[in-house]
Amino acid sequence: MSLTPDLSVILYRLDPAQNMRRFYRLAVQQDLFGVWTLTREWGRIGHRGQSKATSFPEEPDAYMAMHRHAEAKQKRGYSTLDGGDGHYFCDACSSNLGNLVAGSDSCRPSSRSKLTV
Numbered sequence: 820m821s822l823t824p825d826l827s828v829i830l831y832r833l834d835p836a837q838n839m840r841r842f843y844r845l846a847v848q849q850d851l852f853g854v855w856t857l858t859r860e861w862g863r864i865g866h867r868g869q870s871k872a873t874s875f876p877e878e879p880d881a882y883m884a885m886h887r888h889a890e891a892k893q894k895r896g897y898s899t900l901d902g903g904d905g906h907y908f909c910d911a912c913s914s915n916l917g918n919l920v921a922g923s924d925s926c927r928p929s930s931r932s933k934l935t936v
Contacts, residue, residue, distance in 0.1 A: 830897035846932035
């Protein structure tokens, strides 16, 4: 079992002119059998939305998939509520946030705390 905490990132896309209020949440967790799962949830803010879970045998694979999905959403206009770019990944991935540390070949959270943005 990994000592790293679960990681959750929430991105938003708000455009009052188009009546657009969307969220996109990415979460990586390990189950009791050691399988890593990337859960993606999306929809209109205030509604249930949809979700999809993808399993990965290794921790780095799950975090790299999370990174790819977050970058794709950034390119489509999603960001954090504070107007940030939503890029919450390690220096190895050209990050601007120091709360995450680089894994050997992937992004993974630091052992400090759970990150929910």
